[in-house]
Structures are given as structure tokens and as C-alpha cells.
Amino acid sequence: MDELEDRVRRQLYRFQDLADQMAAVRGRETSEDGAVTAEVDGNGALKDLQFSSAVSRMTPGEFERAVVDTAAAAARNAFERRAEIVNHFNEEMAG
Structure with a gap:
């Protein structure tokens, strides 16, 4: 019984870590x-957006594309990191 409790406790801690x-x-x-x-x-929600003086030389269309493309790339980075975390967690739980 102690072994089962210990295993469940470790899994709960691991879920909290996740x-x-x-x-x-x-x-x-x-x-x-x-x-x-x-x-x-x-989750891909925008948390910060910063602009350099280079935006003053952009057309409205260029500015829009730069914001959207840059935010989308940031979201891809975040989603890739989340996938790494979940994959690592799954490997740990399977082992």
C-alpha cells in the first residue's frame, strides 16, 4: 500500500510540474x-508587442504583415516548446 501511495504522490507532483x-x-x-x-x-495569446523605429518606414500593409507574421512565428515557437514538454512528460510516465 505504501508503494502505491508513493507512486500516486510522485505522479501528482509530476502533473503539477507539467x-x-x-x-x-x-x-x-x-x-x-x-x-x-x-x-x-x-496558448498563443499575445503578451507583448514591441516596435523599433523601422516601422516608420513601412507601409500600412507591410506593417500589418510584419506584426501578423512575427506573432505567428512566436506562436509556433511556443507550440513547439509545449509539444516538447508534453512529449517528455509522456516518455516519463510511460517509463
Whole structure:
């Protein structure tokens, strides 16, 4: 019985670790020209958006593309990190 309780306790701690790691995931990306930097959380929600003076030389269309493309790249980074965390967790739980 003690062994079962210990195993369940370890799994609960590991689930809490997983939740903490997932909550901490961030994706950050800067456009090639350095005009836009976007940061998103692990769900892809925008958390920070920064602009350099380079945006003043952009057309509205270029600005829009830079923001959308940069935020999308940041989200891809965050989703890749989440996948790594989940894969690692699954490997640990299977072993």
C-alpha cells in the first residue's frame, strides 16, 4: 500500500510540474528587419508587442504583415516548446 501511495504522490507532483511548465511557456520572435518583436504565451495569446523605429518606414500593409507574421512565428515557437514538454512528460510516465 505504501508503494502505491508513493507512486500516486510522485505522479501528482509530476502533473503539477507539467502544469507549471506549461504555464511558463513563452514564444518570442523578432522580424528579420528588427522592426517587430512579439511574445506569446503557451496558448498563443499575445503578451507583448514591441516596435523599433523601422516601422516608420513601412507601409500600412507591410506593417500589418510584419506584426501578423512575427506573432505567428512566436506562436509556433511556443507550440513547439509545449509539444516538447508534453512529449517528455509522456516518455516519463510511460517509463
